[in-house]
Amino acid sequence: MSRDLRNPLARARGLGSAKEGVSHWMLQRVTGLGLVFLTVWFVVTVLGLMHSDYATARATLAKPWNAVLLAALLITTFRHAVLGLQVVIEDYVHTRWLEVASLVLIKFIAVLAALAGVLAVLRVALGS
Amino acid sequence: MAQTGRPLSPHIQVYKWQVQMVTSILHRATGIVLAVGSLLLVWGLAAIAAGPEAFATFTDCAGSPLGMIVLVGWTLAFFYHLANGIRHLVQDTGVGYSIPAFVRSSWLSIIVSIVLTVAVWAYVLAGGHA
Numbered sequence A: 001m002s003r004d005l006r007n008p009l010a011r012a013r014g015l016g017s018a019k020e021g022v023s024h025w026m027l028q029r030v031t032g033l034g035l036v037f038l039t040v041w042f043v044v045t046v047l048g049l050m051h052s053d054y055a056t057a058r059a060t061l062a063k064p065w066n067a068v069l070l071a072a073l074l075i076t077t078f079r080h081a082v083l084g085l086q087v088v089i090e091d092y093v094h095t096r097w098l099e100v101a102s103l104v105l106i107k108f109i110a111v112l113a114a115l116a117g118v119l120a121v122l123r124v125a126l127g128s
Numbered sequence B: 001m002a003q004t005g006r007p008l009s010p011h012i013q014v015y016k017w018q019v020q021m022v023t024s025i026l027h028r029a030t031g032i033v034l035a036v037g038s039l040l041l042v043w044g045l046a047a048i049a050a051g052p053e054a055f056a057t058f059t060d061c062a063g064s065p066l067g068m069i070v071l072v073g074w075t076l077a078f079f080y081h082l083a084n085g086i087r088h089l090v091q092d093t094g095v096g097y098s099i100p101a102f103v104r105s106s107w108l109s110i111i112v113s114i115v116l117t118v119a120v121w122a123y124v125l126a127g128g129h130a
Helices: A008-012 A023-048 A054-062 A064-092 A096-125 B019-050 B052-063 B065-092 B099-125
Strands: none
Touching (some): A023 B099, A096 B019, B065 B099
């Protein structure tokens, strides 16, 4: 005899699909596809800058398209990284408080790093 | 765990080594490496924004023996994650799931990442003259 007088459907309601179960999976793929192009562009650009001096590196970064693509690279990279690290933590960290703490921590670090990176790009691009 | 006497899966001691499980594990491992490495990218950008002295400190660290080892490891992790990531995106369209195709594409990810890493570092060590 169940002590809960609510029927099974009432108990399940609100605990199941919120119609967004696929969003993590999809965003991992979309950011991944974006990163295919952004990272290859970045590697080619950095290789072209090899052995160049500070002024050249700064001038390259200051070009509008480079600044835009670099900001896009930073935001996409850290979004993609959080999605990936989240799955690894969920799979391997079995102590619940440690799991939740790690999940929050990677989000804090990723947001701060993305903001710091974008700010650096903007400082150079806007010439301050 | 209940002692049923039945074999567990994956039963590591008797599990046959397969390239597919290595590519799967490597994709996660290189993903973690790249996530940490992205913080170094932020350091480099912040150094450019901060000025010539900060940038010199950054390039000195990057050019030191330890820095070079990190960069080579980063390059290999990057090209592996890129190649295997593209492989996963292709497989997400539903193709390449037969066992021979799966094994072939797994090896392709590994070989392509090594070839690209060697090519990039040959270019770097040649002083940027291809």
